[in-house]
Amino acid sequence: MQNHAAKSALIETGHWISQRGWVPATGGNFSIRTDSGFVVTASGYHKGYLEPGHFLELCADGQITAGNGIPSAETALHLMLYQLSPNTECVLHTHSVAATTLSRFIGDDTLRIEGYEMQKSLRGIDSHLTPLHIAIFDNDQDIERLALRVADHHTTTPVVHGVLIRGHGLYAMGHSVAETRRHIEGLEFLFTCELERIKLEGTR
Template sequence: MATVSLPEARRTIVAVGRWLDSKGWAPATAGNYSMRLDDGSVAITVSGRHKGRLGEEDVMRVDMTGASLDGKKPSAETALHMAIYRDFPEAGAVLHSHSPQAVGLSRAFPEAIGWTLAQHEMLKVYPGIATHDLSRTLPIVDNSQDMAVIDAAMAPRLLDADALPAYLIRGHGLYGWGADMAEAERVIEATEWLIAAELAEIGFRNGSKA
């Protein structure tokens, strides 16, 4: 786990917001990003800001319950970030992206509770994986406006020894995390790429090149 100062977290989160927006994974005001701070609190994006146009003032502090420490308003999904920090003490950064591919995959298979990723070289991006010759399941949980419902559905599955540091909320988007922001970025980018590759394979199998 890596911790950083608030000024460093603000600069890093502003930069990652621009990067995710450039990928098309942060439409409108969607998404939220956080980092664990060296004083035991968490820096997280303020609610309702466009992530491609963040300023450092759009990154606030919350305690480990998700309560604001500076009077600014955090996203309702702050609770999901806190759940990851609670369950994974090694997590230093959490990212939430909203690609059309990730949302589309979760909606196209409404009964799926996970998506198996097998024999992909890209799997080696994830921490602790050194070969393509295996499979891992990306969990999918139904969306809810009650973050406790999402947490209760997802937490037991993420604690499995073979769980990826990522999951999908159906019709909503992707969560991924890492020991630091660089690792969280790799997890998000690898997972988004794998989802796009899986959708391309489905398209080719069905006779479409789209």
């Protein structure tokens, strides 16, 4: 994908995600793999009102080649996800209430979801009986250290659809922008269902 097409796709995606309340304030960051490297959102911009000047262009090794502004510190995690999964073409990081709250409520390092038809919205899952496992990592302001923890986890349990950062949000990934958007929408639905199930169980 050319850089200008990548920016257009992320502008439209940012508007779509913002309408659903998943990137409040200036939260979140987006990226797409391009023919020359990557396009990523610069830090400090509301993702519902992105413009072409709100992006940075990076070469394949992650060095900035064009654009103004400061790259998000979380760019290192985006680059690691691309490195771990060569077929990944898009990474979208969101801050929804469901993902943020559920990642804090679950004490384990993995969120296990099973029994929902919506699991089939995720690549490789063809039954509600197929368990979905989303890794949860403790938040860390040292993003490079966090990225290395994700990479270490990937050696034994490959990251396929994305990861949760505790108290922070979701990093979703896919083989295209469309697939990544589908993964976010499916995962957010599942996270919301799990929160509601937990609430209902607490009233029994």
